[in-house]
Amino acid sequence: MTELKTTKLFNPDADTSLENRLLISGETTHMMILSDNKYPWSNKLYQTMMGNFWIPEKITLTADKQQYALLSKDEQAAYDKIISFLIFLDSLQTKNLPNIGEFVTLPEINLLLTIQQYQEALHSQSYGYILESVASPEKKAEIYKIAINDKFLRSRNKYIVDHYQEFINNQSERGFVKVMMANYLLEGIYFYAGFTFFYNLARNGKMTGTAQEIKYINRDELTHLALFQGMFRELRKERPELFDAALEAELADMMRSAVEHEIEWGAYAIGDRIQGLSAESIAQYIKYLSNFRMKRIGLDPLYQEVVDDPFPWVERFTDFNGAKTDFFEEDVINYSKSTKLNLGGLKGKFGKK
Numbered sequence: 425m426t427e428l429k430t431t432k433l434f435n436p437d438a439d440t441s442l443e444n445r446l447l448i449s450g451e452t453t454h455m456m457i458l459s460d461n462k463y464p465w466s467n468k469l470y471q472t473m474m475g476n477f478w479i480p481e482k483i484t485l486t487a488d489k490q491q492y493a494l495l496s497k498d499e500q501a502a503y504d505k506i507i508s509f510l511i512f513l514d515s516l517q518t519k520n521l522p523n524i525g526e527f528v529t530l531p532e533i534n535l536l537l538t539i540q541q542y543q544e545a546l547h548s549q550s551y552g553y554i555l556e557s558v559a560s561p562e563k564k565a566e567i568y569k570i571a572i573n574d575k576f577l578r579s580r581n582k583y584i585v586d587h588y589q590e591f592i593n594n595q596s597e598r599g600f601v602k603v604m605m606a607n608y609l610l611e612g613i614y615f616y617a618g619f620t621f622f623y624n625l626a627r628n629g630k631m632t633g634t635a636q637e638i639k640y641i642n643r644d645e646l647t648h649l650a651l652f653q654g655m656f657r658e659l660r661k662e663r664p665e666l667f668d669a670a671l672e673a674e675l676a677d678m679m680r681s682a683v684e685h686e687i688e689w690g691a692y693a694i695g696d697r698i699q700g701l702s703a704e705s706i707a708q709y710i711k712y713l714s715n716f717r718m719k720r721i722g723l724d725p726l727y728q729e730v731v732d733d734p735f736p737w738v739e740r741f742t743d744f745n746g747a748k749t750d751f752f753e754e755d756v757i758n759y760s761k762s763t764k765l766n767l768g769g770l771k772g773k774f775g776k777k
């Protein structure tokens with residue numbers, strides 16, 4: 425298995441001509457030269473990510489505090505479990521992204537991974553602010569512990585971490601592709617039963633401040649998805665031999681397990697106990713999303729039979745200033761062809777759709 429090339433921190437003799445500028449195992453002096461980027465889409469993604477700046481504490485949660493006490497027992501239990509899991513995922517991302525960035529030899533991608541890492545930490549801060557606002561100090565401490573102490577979550581989180589840990593223990597080029605996939609699954613599958621739960625509460629007039637926080641988090645997560653989609657696309661071009669049938673089968677297996685785990689999680693945390701959602705509809709939604717995610721990284725969808733979105737109303741929450749998130753993803757993907765990028769929620773700020 426090909427080892428990933430590591431580079432000295434000070435590497436003044438690196439030959440950084442265009443053919444040696446590569447996502448991984450390339451030549452770099454480690455100078456952050458951020459003009460004349462190899463991947464032109466990275467400039468626009470940078471602008472989008474920076475333009476998405478937001479401050480969790482600007483969203484008022486006083487109504488949520490009152491409503492939290494009025495939620496049904498099942499709603500409150502799901503709310504607590506889901507927040508705890510999401511805090512765990514964002515914390516893990518904050519901690520692990522540098523392990524991926526360490527082997528990236530293109531400064532423009534290191535820049536974006538660093539912004540992503542900061543945003544993941546901000547997401548944890550936003551959950552802290554939510555808990556501070558809606559729950560008593562004792563309850564807040566209890567909620568934080570769910571991700572670690574709840575038997576279901578403990579084993580699920582171990583599975584998620586194991587993929588990251590495997591790369592830390594054994595760094596190879598194939599391992600890099602797999603850790604990119606693990607990251608992509610976290611960003612593109614593991615958040616979504618939870619996000620949908622909060623949007624569903626909000627469409628029933630409950631915890632609308634929390635849903636607003638989630639909406640901003642979701643907007644950031646979409647740029648993280650776009651970043652990893654871009655990395656997959658470029659690596660396929662630079663190193664097509666890495667993506668052999670065996671590796672692609674492994675990636676598909678990872679996706680299949682991720683979908684199964686997210687569906688089990690949906691049944692466990694939400695089930696048929698919340699008005700407007702069901703274990704069955706969540707399962708369909710996760711498979712539906714999975715098909716999109718696979719196509720975006722050049723792999724065959726696993727659930728051909730699932731063609732309908734069971735939650736079309738979610739779009740209301742992920743439709744930023746009238747610009748549809750899927751167009752955003754689509755355009756990032758198509759960028760090299762069209763050189764135009766729909767800037768997602770930034771239509772107003774950047775003056776273009």
Ligand SMILES: [Fe+2]
Binds near residue numbers: 517543544547641645
């Ligand atoms: Fe995040």
Ligand SMILES: [Fe+2]
Binds near residue numbers: 517611644645648
């Ligand atoms: Fe993220």
